[in-house]
Amino acid sequence: MALIELNDVRRVYDLGEVKVHALQSVTGKIELGEYIALIGPSGSGKSTLMNTLGCLDRPTHGSYRLDGEEVVTMSRDQRAKIRNKQLGFVFQNFNLLNRTSALENVELPLMYGRKLAPRERRDRAMEMLSKVGLADRWHHHPSQLSGGQQQRVAIARALVNHPSILMGDEPTGNLDSKTSREVIELFRELNEEQQITVILVTHDQNVARNAKRTIVLRDGKVVEDTEDFVLAKAALDNDPLLPDV
């Protein structure tokens, strides 16, 4: 059984007069320990797919099994629980709580999960912060940290509940190239050393190249799903609306 099984997943936004087919029909599997980049032009549906995989959104059609459990029929609370336990999110703009220390930010998922003593919660959050190399900055607020540091706090927060999947929505979008490389390196380490499944949405080809498997989306459909980045790049550059050069 694969970790993620998608079967004819569709997402239609009903905007009254028009219906937007953000995902036309997506079928596929993702195994535990994979490192996947989702790429595609704007409006290709990669964010929608990401939100669906991240249990933030529900497909309007089809089936999505995560670890054998059907997500489509789950209630809001059940999906919240899945997000808390099995998924970790990293965002382009970090999405840390303002005026809240790095440590408290990392502790947050533990507060919404199963009950832990405050002491244990602190220890686990501290441990995660040291793993991302920020143990000495635990009391700093996001505004007192650099972009790269903030993203590392966000990664620590995403991982503190030991999820099986780490999802990134343009995680390097707001970082300079040097810190981007550091963050990419961190993703690779987590994937290789801890067998965490990493799924990233990205525009950055350097990020995509680093992944082991690349899924290319266009107009809500998967147009390429390959482990060879050259093929993925070709699919991405091959815009059917543009005349061939």
Place this chain on the structure above:
Amino acid sequence: MSFLDTVRTALRALLKNKMRAVLTVIGVVIGIAAVTTIVSIGQGATELVSGEFEALGTNVILVLPGQTRHGGVRQAGAPTLTAADSDAIGDACPAVLASSPIVGTAGQVVYGNENWNPKEIQGVGADYLTVRNWKLEAGGFFSEGDIQSSAKVCVIGQTLIPKLFRTVNPLDEMIRVNNVPLRVIGILKKKGANMVGDDQDDVVLLPHTTVRKRINGSPLDSVHAIMVSARSTNQMAIATRQIELLMYERHGIGPQEEADFSVRDTTEIAAALGIITGTLTLMLSAIAGISLVVGGVGIMNIMLVSVTERTREIGIRMAIGARGKDILRQFLIESVVLSCIGGAIGLALGTAASMATTMLINAYKPGTEWPMVVSIPAAFVAMGFAAAVGVFFGYYPARRASRLDPIEALRYE
């Protein structure tokens, strides 16, 4: 999320935006302070009004002898009431404040070469002044001992002074009532006319035993009436009932038999007073309600703004696993904490304000003794109301927060 964590999160969120928290609290403070002050002053007013009414005698109950029946012939004014009945009523009925026997007589009062026919010459008990809510201007009143010994003493009303004494101080002077010499031991305060226009100050009060034995020369131990005052106008009905039951028992009257006494009260006036105080209370409640609603709407406004402002925070919390319930609770607790803090401050301020107002009223209008009423249950009710306002007006914004779509919330700028 555990309750304690939720509370801590809520408190932290409030501390992060102190200005907003303070402004919200001020709204509630004003609301609760207004309620406390208005209720306190209003209760003072109610008490004052009731007090004034009681001074008019609205809480007075009269027990009169009934008609006795001898072989089918009824006879009015039979000597069925005794001073012992009066004492028993005063002692045994919990709703009765005081009780005094009344023995009437008529006659001429003579001092030196002046004489006067007072409207009333009454023999009364030691508690008569309490019953009538009457005070002495000077001197004292006769004691239980004076009554036991049928002492030759009296207390006179204001009307008699110019008629008999002119410039002489009446205290300790000897007057004669129907040729019985009596020493004046006290002077009553002016009470004015009663509701039917009779001058109430045209009176001489004596121990009822003195009237009975020395003036009327009656061999019987009976009194003409028993005057009773209830503890308050509200307790008139209860007091009346208690007196009736006691008297049935004392006089051995069975359920089928005709009573040899009757109990009269001033129900009409009591009902009027009930309407006045009821209206006051209603008005106060309405004003208090409006203040609370104003405070509550303030909380709701701020909470709605807060939810909008923190949409992204809510999105983040949801993305990492907060359930709608967790968000709802966090915002609800925030608003309850705000309103409770506001409630506590408002209560303190309101109490201080009502004390100050009471003092001002008493200082600027001498003669009024506006009572200071700070009721502990009212304080608890106010606090409870503050919390309820927090829940009621915090619920809608909190629910809105909990229902946000996580994706949209995360995207919110």
